[in-house]
Amino acid sequence: MHRLILLSSTYQQSASGASHDPGHWYRGHDWPRSPGLLVDPDNRLHWRWQRRRLDAEEVRDALLDVSGQLDLAMGGSLMQGSNRGYVPGYPNSSYDHYDSRRRSVYLPVIRSDLYRVFQAFDFADPSTPSGERPTTTVAPQALFMMNSKLVLEQTRHLAADLLGRSDQDDTGRVRLAYERAYGRPPTDAETGRALAFVRRIEGLLQREKVAPAERRLRAWQSLCRVILAANEFIHVD
Amino acid sequence: MNPHWATSDRPLTRRDLLRRSGAGFGALALAGLLGAESRAAGPLAPRRSHFPARAKRVLFLFMHGGPSQVDTFDYKPRLERDDGKPLPFPKPRVVSSETGNLLRSPFTFKQYGKSGAWVSELFPHLSTCVDDLCFLHSMHGSNSRHGGALLELHTGSDTFVRPAMGSWIAYGLGSENENLPGFITICPTLTHGGVNNWSSAFLPAAYQGTPIGTASVPAEQARIPFIENTETPRPLQKAELELLREMNQEHLTKAGPDQALEGRIASFELAFRMQRTAPELQDLSGETRQTLALYGLDDPRTKNFGRQCLMARRFAERGVRFVQVTHSYKWDQHGNLKKDHASNAFEVDRPIAGLLKDLKRRGLLSDTLVLWGGEFGRTPVAQGRDGRDHNPHGYTMWLAGGGVKAGHHHGRTDDYGYYAVEDKVHVHDLHATILHLLGLDHTKLTYRHAGRDFRLTDVHGNVVKEILA
Structure with a gap:
């Protein structure tokens, strides 16, 4: 039964509305469109995969995974405090031990002080039953991608990892980054653009008087940050 | 499908497109060109109220713990006279702690302003603002414990x-400033319900309160999450x-609309x-020394709450819909009623009076609703020799500004200030x-969850028409 479902062409569809058939290049459009896009743009008939954004847990796990930091250990508990130790009493206190590389499913859910990363991405309120999580797109999520400690740390790991691959040249490193983040190799244009971007950032950092080795690492970190902030990373296409 | 909120995870339907373009088919092409305008359909886009609003925003000054009405704004001469005597009527069936006989207020009351409002000596600055206040002397709630009362x-x-x-x-209304969250809570408390006091529960997360710091963080260090990046x-x-x-x-082009x-x-x-706007808003260096003094930022005892109040004004000024301090x-x-109520009042009196005067001179008070109060009041009977127990049965809150009568008193408690008895x-x-006052009908502002429509007021609530200006 599962085999039947998983191997079906319906299940294997992508979310793209583009067509590979040049015959679908309609007048006035700049790219060939699947007829479905014209007949059923709302995708009521499931002619294409319904794109979805990653859930809060998936966002965190994906960030840790692409940077090679995700700890896949199974079982056990991350709760090390004493009984009632997680409930802020008086005076006001907060829980800040979310710093773990374990999968999100093992992170404590502290009702009184929920992990901010989860909160930012529509994690359901753990104090009330909820049948469905809405998916909102709000600026704090973008702020998270730009400024959070988690993203800053993981992109640095990813950059260090890429630069540590002495068997690869820079073109190969861009390919690795794309494959890890998007599951596909970059086009030549994308590779060229990424490398130009790294050079540009190195120039900017030179002006900020950053040491050469650190400059290179931070320029690649910048590229990684963009790759992971992009829509292609956070959506299942 | 909920009429109030256009979900953003759903692809744009033809119907949406028509509705958004406003002018129907003719404007379709234009709406297509202005793809970036889709932001206007986001969860925080400003929305029309049900009827014309008297207030555009709310500033809630929350006095956590339960300030005593009979020591602040609800003057009771009989309580003074009968000090030490037993309460001549039954106490509530459910109480928080054991209490004894009547206890007169250790503070003296005087009348102020044209409205002749009685205010205790605890609020020398606020007493100069009474003609702008609308007192609700007959507040009552259902829960005599902090946690339940805060949540209610x-x-x-x-x-x-x-x-x-x-x-x-x-x-209900979205945000007037898309560079800032719609609901901000400054230095909120993590106890007594904590995050549930500003969470959006089953409403989409975009409507949750954005905490700036917590009660254990000095206002000076409080920041919006992820707003800064020194790296x-x-x-x-x-x-x-x-x-x-x-x-x-590029991805969008390939993905289709x-x-x-x-x-x-x-x-x-x-x-x-937002990254530029928010820190600017929290940077008070642009304020004059006179304004800083107005809020009490020149005194170590009032500066923390003063800074919160001043930040609240700055957020309100820029269109944040609901700001709690x-x-x-x-x-x-x-x-320790005498000593501690005095020091608490001292900490907030000048900042609050400063806030009201500042809002007024900037012309903001007319469309900003200010709400002051705690989760309940306190008993006119003594707990120990110098204390009072929780009292949700009758207490005072006040409103000011946006659409309420100024210098007005609504409702009354009994002769000792225990129970609300008139215009409760x-x-x-x-709520x-x-x-x-914000132009929303509380029976119509609903959200479908778990099979039924929910409201802020559940199946209760009557608009207090008598206080509307």
């Missing part, structure tokens, strides 16, 4: 997890966002602007009235 005041329910009042309002220089971040936009546009993708592209630009868990005087205002009624 903030969410309308002392038993179940429900969206906060600020979340309902952000959901990435601005020009570098700008370059990153340029590349990001290019990559996202998608509202969520477009919205996310816009959200990064918004975040970049919390004077955290200080007002719970089961003992339940917390649900307060209904606040929504009404």
Whole structure:
């Protein structure tokens, strides 16, 4: 039964509305469109995969995974405090031990002080039953991608990892980054653009008087940050 | 399908497109061109109220712990006379702690302003503002414990997890400034329901309160989450966002029209602007020394709450819909009433009076609703020799500004200030009235969840028409 479902062409569809058939290049459009896009743009008939954004847990796990930091250990508990130790009493206190590389499913859910990363991405309120999580797109999520400690740390790991691959040249490193983040190799244009971007950032950092080795690492970190902030990373296409 | 909120994870339907373009088919092409405009359909886009609003925003000054009405704004000569005598009528069936006989207020009362409002000596600065205040002397709630009472005041329910009042309002009206969240709570308390007092519960997370710091963080250090990044220089971040936009546009072109993708592209630009706006807002160096003094920032005892109040004005000024300021868990005087109520009042008196005067001179008071009060009041009978127990049966809150009568007194407690007896205002009624002032009908502001429509006021609430200006 599962085999039947998983191997079906319906299940294997992508979310793209583009067509590979040049015959679908309609007048006035700049790219060939699947007829479905014209007949059923709302995708009521499931002619294409319904794109979805990653859930809060998936966002965190994906960030840790692409940077090679995700700890896949199974079982056990991350709760090390004493009984009632997680409930802020008086005076006001907060829980800040979310710093773990374990999968999100093992992170404590502290009702009184929920992990901010989860909160930012529509994690359901753990104090009330909820049948469905809405998916909102709000600026704090973008702020998270730009400024959070988690993203800053993981992109640095990813950059260090890429630069540590002495068997690869820079073109190969861009390919690795794309494959890890998007599951596909970059086009030549994308590779060229990424490398130009790294050079540009190195120039900017030179002006900020950053040491050469650190400059290179931070320029690649910048590229990684963009790759992971992009829509292609956070959506299942 | 909920009429109030256009979900952003759903692809743009033809119907949406027509509705958004406003002018129907003729404007279709234009709406297509203005793809970035989809942000306007986001969860925080400004929405029309049900009827014309008297207030555009709310500032809630929350006195956590339960300030005593009979020691502040509800003057009771009989309590003074009968000090030490037993209460001549029964105490409530459910009480929080054991109490004894009547206890007169250790503070002296005088009348102020043209309205002749009685105010105790605890509020020398606020007493100069009484002609702008609308006192609700007959408030009552359902819960005599802090946790339940806080939740009831903030969410309308002392038993179940429900969206906060600020979340309902952000959901109902959206935000006037898309560079800032719609609902901000400054230095909120993490106890007594904590996050549930500003959570959006089953409403979409976009409506949750954004906490700036917590009660244990000095206001000076309180920040919006993820707003700062000392690691990435601005020009570098700008370059990153340029590349990001290019990559996202390319992806969007291949993906076909998608509202969520477009919205996310816009959200990064918004975040970049927000990053500039929010710290500017918290930087008070542009305020004159006179303004800082007005809020009490020149005195170590008043400066923390003063800074919160001043930040609240700055957020309100820039269109944040609901701003809460919390004077955290200080007002719970089961003992030490005389000393501690005095120091609590001292900390807030000048900042609050400063806030009211500042709002007024800037012309903001007319469309800003200010709400002051705690989760309940305190008993006129003594707990120990110098304390009072919790009292949800009759207490005073006050409103000011946006659409309420100025220099007005509504409702009355009994001769000792224990029970609300005349024109009683339940917390649900307060909520209904606040929504009404914002142009929202509390019976129509609903959200479908778990098979039924929910409201801030559940099945309760009457608008207190008598206080409407």
